[in-house]
């Protein structure tokens with residue numbers, strides 16, 4: 001067995017702002033592991049050869065971010081069920097001449113809620129999901145896997161919500177973007193997967209006073225940590241969970257596969273990321 005330090009990477013374009021190197025670097029240090037996790041920028045045309053090079057250099061694997069998640073999925077020799085249903089991969093593991101493609105976004109989403117809201121369960125009632133892009137797909141997969149009875153799916157462009165409903169079956173019910181308020185009563189999990197609220201950009205027009213008092217509101221946007229949606233929910237006493245935890249939790253399965261230890265998502269990690 002080689003004694004060389006274990007290597008892993010995050011690949012994207014652009015990649016300069018990725019928090020993943022900081023996150024994995026913190027875990028490597030905290031767990032005393034001799035390993036390195038580095039950012040690499042590739043282009044669409046060089047993605048496949050880039051991945052092949054990493055394999056040849058004995059990298060254990062890589063995270064893959066925008067815009068390569070579909071390409072990463074396509075080159076997996078073995079694909080997890082959740083990656084197949086998301087149509088995208090964010091975690092590649094190289095072993096025994098094979099590439100394993102996984103999508104840990106649904107895992108990150110679910111574990112963020114589980115960690116922050118003890119007793120939270122997707123099966124406790126309908127969910128209202130805002131947005132129908134790539135992040136929404138992964139969250140829909142997670143909610144369905146965990147037994148959500150119904151997903152009310154609202155998207156500005158209705159046809160994208162209709163497309164996901166057709167793909168994921170009759171537990172997913174499209175609702176009009178203009179009818180968000182009417183979709184609130186009864187929803188136990190309310191999720192924003194759109195970019196609205198990022199960088200203080202554009203608030204969602206929704207009247208959360210129509211939500212059930214035991215609804216949990218979460219956002220995948222984590223810049224700012226308290227988005228306008230979370231602030232509005234908090235103001236009227238609803239339980240809120242910010243989106244940073246999803247980023248932290250989605251990194252766990254890759255770290256464990258490549259570096260062999262289970263990392264902790266704790267306040268020390270959050271502080272490292274927030275103070276960067």
Ligand code: ATR
Nearest residue numbers: 131132133134135136155156157160193194195202
């Ligand atoms: P991601 O992979 O991060 O989900 P995406 O596929 O580009 O990114 O999806 C972005 C989501 O944010 C979409 O649901 C998009 O709605 P459209 O399908 O109508 O484009 C939503 N979104 C972005 N800007 C929005 C805005 N100003 N108002 C409402 N929804 C918006």
